[in-house]
Amino acid sequence: MSYGKGWLAYHKIKTEKNDSRQISIQKLCSFLTVRAKGKIIDTAVEEYRTAAEQILGITVTVNERGSSVSKQPAVPGVIFELTEKAPDLKKDGFRIFFAENQLFLSANTESGLLYAVFELARRMMDGIYLPDLDITTNPAMNLRMINHWDNMDGSIERGYSGNSFFFKEGQILHSDRIHAYVRLMASIGINAIVINNVNVHERESYLITDKYLDSLKKYADVFAAYGIQLYICVNFAASIDIGSLPTADPLSGDVISWWQDTVRHIYDIVPELGGFVVKADSEGRPGPFTYGRTQADGANMLGRALKPYGGLLIWRCFVYNCGQDWRDRKTDRAKASYDYFKDLDGSFEENVILQIKNGPMDFQIREPVSPLFGGLKNTNSILEVQIAGEYTGQQKDVCYLVPMWKEILEFETYAFSDKDKSSTVRDIVSGNAFRNINCGMAGVTNTGNDYNWTGNDLAAVNLYGYGRLCFCPDMTAEQIAREWITMTLSSDSQVMNTVTNILMHSRSTYEKYTVPLGIGWMVTPHSHYGPDVDGYEYDKWGTYHRADRNGLGVDRTKKGTGFTAQYNEPNASMYNNMDTCPEELLLFFHRVRYDKVLKTGKTLIQHIYDTHFEGVEEVKNMRKEWAALENKIPEDVFRRVGERFEMQMQNAVEWRDRINTYFYRMSGAKDEKGRKIY
Numbered sequence: 001m002s003y004g005k006g007w008l009a010y011h012k013i014k015t016e017k018n019d020s021r022q023i024s025i026q027k028l029c030s031f032l033t034v035r036a037k038g039k040i041i042d043t044a045v046e047e048y049r050t051a052a053e054q055i056l057g058i059t060v061t062v063n064e065r066g067s068s069v070s071k072q073p074a075v076p077g078v079i080f081e082l083t084e085k086a087p088d089l090k091k092d093g094f095r096i097f098f099a100e101n102q103l104f105l106s107a108n109t110e111s112g113l114l115y116a117v118f119e120l121a122r123r124m125m126d127g128i129y130l131p132d133l134d135i136t137t138n139p140a141m142n143l144r145m146i147n148h149w150d151n152m153d154g155s156i157e158r159g160y161s162g163n164s165f166f167f168k169e170g171q172i173l174h175s176d177r178i179h180a181y182v183r184l185m186a187s188i189g190i191n192a193i194v195i196n197n198v199n200v201h202e203r204e205s206y207l208i209t210d211k212y213l214d215s216l217k218k219y220a221d222v223f224a225a226y227g228i229q230l231y232i233c234v235n236f237a238a239s240i241d242i243g244s245l246p247t248a249d250p251l252s253g254d255v256i257s258w259w260q261d262t263v264r265h266i267y268d269i270v271p272e273l274g275g276f277v278v279k280a281d282s283e284g285r286p287g288p289f290t291y292g293r294t295q296a297d298g299a300n301m302l303g304r305a306l307k308p309y310g311g312l313l314i315w316r317c318f319v320y321n322c323g324q325d326w327r328d329r330k331t332d333r334a335k336a337s338y339d340y341f342k343d344l345d346g347s348f349e350e351n352v353i354l355q356i357k358n359g360p361m362d363f364q365i366r367e368p369v370s371p372l373f374g375g376l377k378n379t380n381s382i383l384e385v386q387i388a389g390e391y392t393g394q395q396k397d398v399c400y401l402v403p404m405w406k407e408i409l410e411f412e413t414y415a416f417s418d419k420d421k422s423s424t425v426r427d428i429v430s431g432n433a434f435r436n437i438n439c440g441m442a443g444v445t446n447t448g449n450d451y452n453w454t455g456n457d458l459a460a461v462n463l464y465g466y467g468r469l470c471f472c473p474d475m476t477a478e479q480i481a482r483e484w485i486t487m488t489l490s491s492d493s494q495v496m497n498t499v500t501n502i503l504m505h506s507r508s509t510y511e512k513y514t515v516p517l518g519i520g521w522m523v524t525p526h527s528h529y530g531p532d533v534d535g536y537e538y539d540k541w542g543t544y545h546r547a548d549r550n551g552l553g554v555d556r557t558k559k560g561t562g563f564t565a566q567y568n569e570p571n572a573s574m575y576n577n578m579d580t581c582p583e584e585l586l587l588f589f590h591r592v593r594y595d596k597v598l599k600t601g602k603t604l605i606q607h608i609y610d611t612h613f614e615g616v617e618e619v620k621n622m623r624k625e626w627a628a629l630e631n632k633i634p635e636d637v638f639r640r641v642g643e644r645f646e647m648q649m650q651n652a653v654e655w656r657d658r659i660n661t662y663f664y665r666m667s668g669a670k671d672e673k674g675r676k677i678y
């Protein structure tokens with residue numbers, strides 16, 4: 001199957017506007033001196049060559065190569081150098097600056113140099129005068145991870161862009177596409193990729209055996225050349241399922257030895273492996289609870305086995321009771337992760353990291369931030385977000401997620417008693433708040449073997465934006481969108497303005513025509529696309545809206561389920577009080593009557609009607625704006641995205657009519673504007 005180049009489809013730019021400047025960019029970039037050696041440096045040289053040739057239309061001559069090259073070339077050129085002398089550079093950071101007729105790309109790691117090359121390529125595409133550059137960039141987060149939910153049969157759980165490019169019919173695939181993918185990931189700063197689903201089924205349990213280790217080694221090598229570590233998800237009960245032990249009890253001596261031997265063998269063959277990711281005691285996956293052990297017992301046992309090899313153990317906090325009785329109003333799924341993990345704070349091994357979903361529920365279009373951020377202070381944590389958009393349009397409906405992720409990162413958790421000390425989620429996952437090294441972000445990816453990688457071409461901005469955000473969370477969502485548009489579509493001003501406008505409004509539009517004010521779900525069971533208001537209302541998953549003829553919403557205050565108390569003050573009180581609770585989260589935290597007047601002066605029921613009508617109108621406008629780009633962007637992209645807008649239109653109309661009709665019938669309240677409700 002063929003594939004596109006995504007944001008690395010460089011094209012030749014016009015450099016005339018620089019022609020009158022002192023130094024010819026073409027000449028400057030033709031001459032490269034490499035004062036460094038290594039596998040990733042070789043990659044950086046190749047990537048530089050590709051970028052310079054394709055963007056500037058030149059052939060690059062590599063002057064000298066090697067770590068001892070120190071003489072300054074007589075002609076203008078580009079110099080790659082590894083330096084230990086730059087105090088403002090952190091691990092994998094880089095500097096690009098111009099001095100003595102040379103454009104320096106300087107870093108203290110090989111990966112840093114590779115990132116500098118990709119940054120330079122972005123600047124070239126922007127058409128800027130390179131000698132003006134003076135940039136120092138350090139990655140904000142140490143772990144910048146991608147999670148694949150790919151299964152070995154080739155399917156992808158919550159995948160909306162075709163099948164896996166890693167696996168097919170139980171085999172590991174080796175194709176050019178893997179290399180193309182790894183380039184894309186490295187270009188946005190990704191340094192860790194987990195290739196298989198957190199739901200480790202029977203076949204995937206064998207990934208840690210000789211059956212697959214040689215193949216994994218090949219992947220590890222391809223990844224390593226781009227500064228990326230390979231990770232795999234493992235089955236907590238592997239000692240039973242593939243070993244011959246009767247137990248997976250993490251405190252059993254036999255289990256401990258089995259994992260130690262297994263991990264030793266894996267690292268003998270794949271020494272580059274980054275480590276394991278584990279989903280335990282969650283949605284049917286085995287875990288330490290079966291043996292009366294804690295989540296820390298389970299994680300630490302595996303962490304200790306990985307430690308001698310520098311491996312990390314990433315343990316997910318998505319642990320909750322998925323067999324709830326819908327009649328039970330006391331149990332609250334939102335409380336589960338905090339209840340299971342908060343008291344374990346400080347009891348995890350140094351190489352164990354907790355992976356926490358952004359919200360306490362499950363990747364909804366609007367949720368509060370998980371109270372584990374700010375609750376855990378002595379534990380490495382990474383923030384898990386979902387690029388794939390399971391509940392946010394599934395890459396049919398356009399929904400730019402970077403604005404949401406930025407809100408999450410900027411959320412102040414008030415973890416310190418000195419309330420002036422910053423402890424935003426960003427501070428926590430970048431390791432600044434509690435001085436943890438093993439922190440960062442994990443994004444559940446939206447890729448598959450579709451030609452354009454992401455189903456909807458516009459959904460690639462979420463993948464691109466995820467990587468850029470992990471590296472540079474200071475960038476605004478709009479800057480990221482514009483950069484992606486330049487790299488992928490065009491820098492033509494009409495294209496730039498139209499697509500930026502569509503992307504920047506897309507989340508709010510999606511939210512308008514789907515679930516109101518943070519209540520979540522109301523989706524078609526299993527597929528999770530399209531509306532079904534009561535689809536999960538009488539089910540076991542703990543995801544209820546509790547609508548009746550008077551109102552809707554879940555009372556999570558102290559008088560209700562008590563979830564608000566999991567936050568530090570003043571957040572706990574803010575959420576607990578209906579008047580101070582941010583309105584966009586009102587129904588998440590409170591049970592609200594339909595006739596309650598909101599800050600806009602509208603009643604809740606009128607807000608529901610209005611937003612749903614508005615949402616559909618906004619989709620119509622986006623579709624129209626897109627249609628005006630014909631002949632301005634590649635024909636195939638124009639067509640594919642156009643088709644997606646048709647699907648989004650149908651989806652939005654269906655949501656509008658189902659939600660409005662449902663709440664009209666429940667409440668009996670008429671729409672003030674007398675619009676059609678069924």
Ligand code: GCV
Nearest residue numbers: 149157158198199279318362
């Ligand atoms: C991989 C949600 C999804 C599941 C997913 C799970 C998880 O429940 O619907 O498909 O499983 O989250 O994050 O583990």
